[in-house]
Amino acid sequence: MADEELMEGAGGLISNRVVDTVTYERGNAFCTVQLALTWPSYLIASKTTGHYHLYSTGEMDWPQYWDVLGCLGYFGLIQTGFLNASRMREMTVLRKAPLERHLGQLALPI
DSSP states (O other): OOTTTTOOOGOOOOOEEEOOOHHTTTTOEEOOOOOSSOOEEEEEEEESOEEEEEEEEEOHHHHHHHHHHHHHTTSSSOOHHHOOOOOHHTOOOOOOOOOHHHHTTTBBOO
């Protein structure tokens, strides 16, 4: 995209809208993913470069969780293999994260 930058507002806030003068003038701006989670969570870099694991203490039933996974998969935020494995198991399985090793690096509480 041309002239790509994040829109910054007053008070140290940052918008997820990506400014592109061509598409913005047509009312078709792009957005980055930014979430305000309601549960204590950690984002930790995976051993696979460019991938991350999100660990959260929030609880929901399987049908609700499956809806969340389905949306994340539909929009490409999680890989199809991860989505399918979670569906087959009716749960998500990640390696146990050594949080202590990561705290202070990328694995900041989010």
